Amino acid sequence: MSQETNKEKQKKMILTDNLWRVMFDLSWPAVIAMVLYGLNTVFDAIFVGRFVGEIALAGVSLAYPLSQLSLGVGSLIGVGAGSALSIALGAEDKRTQERLLGNVNYLSLIATVLFIVIGLLFSTDLIKVMGGEGEALRLGDNYFRVTIIGSFFWIYGLAANMVVRAEGKMKSAAVIMGLGLVINVIANYILIVILNMGVEGAAWGTNLGMFVYTLVGWIYFGKGFASFKAKVASLRRDQDIIKSIISMGIPSFIMVVMSLVQAVLIFNALSNYGTSSDIAFYGVAFRIFTFILTPVFGLMRALQPAIGINYGAKNNERVISSFKIFAVIATILIIPFWLFIMFAPASVLSIMMPDQVFTGSELTNFRVYMTLLPILPVIFMAMTLFPAINKGKIGAMIGIIRQLVFYIPVMLILPRFLGVSGVYYGTFGIDFLMVLWTIFLVKKEFNNMRKSVVADSKVI
Numbered sequence: 342m343s344q345e346t347n348k349e350k351q352k353k354m355i356l357t358d359n360l361w362r363v364m365f366d367l368s369w370p371a372v373i374a375m376v377l378y379g380l381n382t383v384f385d386a387i388f389v390g391r392f393v394g395e396i397a398l399a400g401v402s403l404a405y406p407l408s409q410l411s412l413g414v415g416s417l418i419g420v421g422a423g424s425a426l427s428i429a430l431g432a433e434d435k436r437t438q439e440r441l442l443g444n445v446n447y448l449s450l451i452a453t454v455l456f457i458v459i460g461l462l463f464s465t466d467l468i469k470v471m472g473g474e475g476e477a478l479r480l481g482d483n484y485f486r487v488t489i490i491g492s493f494f495w496i497y498g499l500a501a502n503m504v505v506r507a508e509g510k511m512k513s514a515a516v517i518m519g520l521g522l523v524i525n526v527i528a529n530y531i532l533i534v535i536l537n538m539g540v541e542g543a544a545w546g547t548n549l550g551m552f553v554y555t556l557v558g559w560i561y562f563g564k565g566f567a568s569f570k571a572k573v574a575s576l577r578r579d580q581d582i583i584k585s586i587i588s589m590g591i592p593s594f595i596m597v598v599m600s601l602v603q604a605v606l607i608f609n610a611l612s613n614y615g616t617s618s619d620i621a622f623y624g625v626a627f628r629i630f631t632f633i634l635t636p637v638f639g640l641m642r643a644l645q646p647a648i649g650i651n652y653g654a655k656n657n658e659r660v661i662s663s664f665k666i667f668a669v670i671a672t673i674l675i676i677p678f679w680l681f682i683m684f685a686p687a688s689v690l691s692i693m694m695p696d697q698v699f700t701g702s703e704l705t706n707f708r709v710y711m712t713l714l715p716i717l718p719v720i721f722m723a724m725t726l727f728p729a730i731n732k733g734k735i736g737a738m739i740g741i742i743r744q745l746v747f748y749i750p751v752m753l754i755l756p757r758f759l760g761v762s763g764v765y766y767g768t769f770g771i772d773f774l775m776v777l778w779t780i781f782l783v784k785k786e787f788n789n790m791r792k793s794v795v796a797d798s799k800v801i
Contacts, residue, residue, distance in 0.1 A: 352430055355650045360659065363647055364666050367511050372639035372674070374506075374515035377522045379635035381550060383693075384526050385543045386628050388533045390621075390693040397540050398693070399617045400480030402624025403471045406604035407460075408488040408544075411495040413597025414452045418445055418496070419503025420645070421590025424728050425582065426507045426569065427646045431653025437585075438569035442562060443577030444586060445500055450576075453493040460489040471605055472612035477620065484540040491548030494555045501558035506642040507649070508568045514642075517557045525550025589728040592736030596724060599744035606752035607764050615761040618697075623764065625693045626707055629682065630714070636674040637718045640667050641725045648729040657790040664726055664783070671718035679714045686711075706765040713772045720772075723779045726786070735786070739779060747771040 355363055382405070390398045422445050429437035460467075468481045488495070498521070505514045528549045532542030562573040611619045644667045651659040682689045686707045687699050720739065727736035751771060755763035 352650060355647055356431070356654055356656065356659075360647075360662050360666055364643070364663070364670060367643035367647060368640050368667070368670070370511035370515040371506060371643040372636045374502075374511065374518040375635045375639035375642065377515065377518045379632045379638070380522055381525050381547060382628055383632050384529055385547060386625060386693045388529045388546075389540060389543050390625070391695055392533050393539050393543075395621050395694070395697075396476050396617055397480050398624060399621040400473070400477040400482075401484050401540055401543065402481075402620055402627075403468055403473045403477060403608060404481040404485040404488075405624065405628075406601045407467055407471065407485050408495075409597055410601065411456055411488070411492040412499055413594045414456060415449075415496040415499030416503070416597060417590040417594035418448045418452070418586060419500035419590070420593040420728060421586035421588070422500065423503045423507030423645055424589040424649050424731070425585045426504060427649025427729065428653040428731070430508070430569070430646075431650035435570075437582060439572075440577050440579050440582055441569070442504070442571045442573065443575035444579055444582045445504065446497075446574075446576050447578050448583065448586065449493065449497040449500055453496055456492045456496070457489055460492070461486065464489065472608040472620070474612065477617055480540050484544045487541050487544035488547065491544075491551060494548065494551035498551045498554035498558060501555065501562070503642065505558070505561065505567070507646050510566075510568065511643060513561060513566065517554060517561065520557055521550040521554035524553045589731060589733045592724055592728050592733050592740060595737045595740040599740045599748075602744045603748050603752075606748055607768075610752050610756040610764055611761060614756050614763075619761050621694070622690075622697075622703060625690060626710055628693070629689060630711060633675060633678050633682070633711075633714060634717065634721070637671045637721050640671045640674075640718075641721050643667070644722060644725045645729050648726060652730045657793060660726075660730065661787050661790060664722055664787075668718055668722045671722065672715050675715050675718065679711065682711055683708055702762065706762055709762075709765045709769050712769060713776070716776050717772060719776055719783070720779045723783050726783065730786075732786070735782060739775070739782070742778075743771065743775050747774065 354366065358366075385401065386398065389401050422441055425437060426441055428434070429441070464486050465478070465482050468478050468485060471481070473481050502514050502517055505517065525546050528546035529543060532538045532546050536542060538545070559573055561567065562571040565571075607623065608620060611623055644663060647663045647667070648660050651657075651663065686704050690699060690707065691697065723739065724736050727733060727739075748767075748771060751767040752764065755767040757763070759766060
């Protein structure tokens with residue numbers, strides 16, 4: 342079967358096949374890919390917690406949200422480019438397809454230069470803003486500086502992989518991610534356990550994994566495996582395409598920036614009302630929380646082409662049905678893991694903190710933090726829906742309001758009265774309100790889509 346026939350088969354499947362089958366075909370490799378990707382951060386914490394120590398784990402926990410900024414930039418470019426590509430595939434826009442990768446290359450280079458310059462100049466100050474002090478500050482700064490050096494591979498590797506996913510090539514994306522994970526784990530073991538390089542070893546291990554991630558992506562595009570005309574070495578600056586990429590990708594970046602704002606507030610509250618042990622504990626809880634959500638992140642990536650291509654082809658009812666099916670499956674995937682961590686929290690926490698004896702209040706805080714996991718997929722699916730239908734501003738608004746309107750006042754006030762527990766109870770209350778608001782926005786958008794379908798049918 343020719344490559345062109347494969348391209349059309351993939352597009353036809355998304356546009357016409359049973360949506361449950363579309364969901365399954367697109368999702369299982371995407372879910373595996375994101376679980377593999379999430380394991381990168383879990384293994385970092387496991388190696389640091391077991392072989393370097395609790396203070397080092399606290400330092401890495403402080404630096405981790407800052408290091409995610411490069412992934413936020415990569416997500417901005419990747420989600421925006423992926424959304425633009427999906428719509429272009431659905432609308433058969435050959436010009437955008439052929440020029441897309443050159444614009445991705447251009448944006449990745451510009452973003453990397455800015456990130457490296459700003460990051461290296463203000464690294465120590467940024468860790469201090471996160472609440473870093475003493476040895477945790479020094480170790481966090483060391484970790485962050487090494488990740489900055491490898492930031493191009495973090496940015497471009499993720500962006501390119503998201504473009505692959507936007508084609509609907511979830512298996513290819515999973516293989517690329519899997520290779521990066523294998524290298525990361527091997528490098529972590531060699532650099533941390535054998536060579537005793539500490540937190541710097543963890544950062545270099547991740548850099549090496551992201552380098553392989555990027556290299557395999559280059560090979561994928563360079564050898565013609567893409568479903569569009571991809572010029573891997575091209576460099577373009579088409580204003581309309583760049584504007585489209587940024588407008589549709591900005592909600593993903595805002596999510597990361599707002600998560601950083603959240604982390605600044607939380608870590609400063611923990612620093613003011615707790616100890617380095619509380620910082621390390623929250624860092625582990627956050628990584629577990631994020632890892633449990635990785636199947637949802639995989640479904641988000643699979644949902645993007647399903648919505649984008651159908652939206653480009655004006656199949657609004659399939660867009661609505663796709664969202665509902667993916668949201669239901671996301672909840673079903675989370676529940677078994679959620680039940681386990683709710684009933685055996687100490688067993689899960691001890692994987693990264695093997696020498697810790699957890700108090701009753703710590704386990705209660707952990708359970709409170711995890712309680713809403715099964716209903717959170719609706720927020721993440723909405724963050725995919727709005728950019729994919731070229732309404733990135735709504736997605737951006739969800740992220741901004743969550744942090745600026747809710748997190749700032751809650752994290753400044755509640756820990757004063759409840760101490761460290763205020764961080765966990767505050768997060769619970771904020772996420773509960775955000776789920777209700779997101780459901781309202783999605784239902785409103787679906788009503789508008791249905792009205793549009795009725796209006797179009799009357800015109801015909």
